[in-house]
Amino acid sequence: MSPSETALIRLLRQWRELGVEEMVLEHSDRRSFLERLAAGGGVPRLMSQGDAPEVGEERDTEEASAPGSYEALREEALACTRCRLAQGRTQVVFSDGVRHARLMVVGEAPGEHEDRTGRPFVGRAGRLLDLLLASVDLTREESVYICNVLKCRPPGNRDPRQDEIESCAPYLLRQIDLVRPEAILAVGTFSGRLLTGMDRPLGRLRGKVYSYHETPLVVTYHPAALLRNRGWTQAAWDDLQLLRTVLDGSGETSTLG
Numbered sequence: 580m581s582p583s584e585t586a587l588i589r590l591l592r593q594w595r596e597l598g599v600e601e602m603v604l605e606h607s608d609r610r611s612f613l614e615r616l617a618a619g620g621g622v623p624r625l626m627s628q629g630d631a632p633e634v635g636e637e638r639d640t641e642e643a644s645a646p647g648s649y650e651a652l653r654e655e656a657l658a659c660t661r662c663r664l665a666q667g668r669t670q671v672v673f674s675d676g677v678r679h680a681r682l683m684v685v686g687e688a689p690g691e692h693e694d695r696t697g698r699p700f701v702g703r704a705g706r707l708l709d710l711l712l713a714s715v716d717l718t719r720e721e722s723v724y725i726c727n728v729l730k731c732r733p734p735g736n737r738d739p740r741q742d743e744i745e746s747c748a749p750y751l752l753r754q755i756d757l758v759r760p761e762a763i764l765a766v767g768t769f770s771g772r773l774l775t776g777m778d779r780p781l782g783r784l785r786g787k788v789y790s791y792h793e794t795p796l797v798v799t800y801h802p803a804a805l806l807r808n809r810g811w812t813q814a815a816w817d818d819l820q821l822l823r824t825v826l827d828g829s830g831e832t833s834t835l836g
């Protein structure tokens with residue numbers, strides 16, 4: 580067996596371990612692949628090119644989990660043990676809302692309710708977020724994708740630690756790439772700092788429109804902080820109106836730096 584065939588077989592096995600169940604063969608046929616791979620076993624289900632769906636045709640859920648796909652990312656995160664938070668979580672909290680969203684809301688980390696339900700932004704803070712979004716005609720059922728910087732709950736709801744953010748941030752950055760929202764709303768200090776790249780207090784991050792890889796980004800207070808500090812409500816309202824102007828196509832963008 581040639582080195583390239585060996586490398587290909589190793590790749591196929593890695594894909595299989597990542598949950599890829601089938602793939603399309605462009606330059607070979609199923610039988611010759613099966614002969615080469617028979618010794619190893621555990622390979623993806625193979626389809627000849629003619630079996631593949633037409634471009635634009637609905638693909639089934641197995642193919643949707645191909646490497647690099649949204650579903651593959653989600654499956655990887657649900658099994659993640661990259662940082663210490665894996666030990667204490669009930670479940671990984673990956674996202675809520677709609678996959679093809681106009682707005683992506685990025686919070687900080689799951690709390691107790693989120694850890695139990697598997698959904699970000701539930702409980703009182705979640706209801707306040709829904710009210711804020713409704714004030715600018717957005718809902719998580721129709722137009723918003725919601726996630727956090729950290730996918731697992733820090734014990735006792737403590738602040739995220741820097742090494743945890745570094746471990747988990749690649750998931751968020753891929754989510755942004757794959758969801759491709761029209762705008763991002765970062766709620767809270769940790770998501771605001773991560774996405775703007777600025778180590779500033781939230782009061783100095785909010786009130787502007789940034790550009791995150793050419794996607795407009797607005798930063799505002801976390802709903803849980805608003806519940807504790809009612810005096811920030813007006814500022815949050817102003818930030819939501821700023822976000823609305825962005826989605827309407829009339830917001831001005833600040834330069835990151």
Ligand code: SF4
Nearest residue numbers: 659661662730731747
């Ligand atoms: S917080 Fe993120 S990096 Fe840490 S275990 Fe959970 S998913 Fe993995």
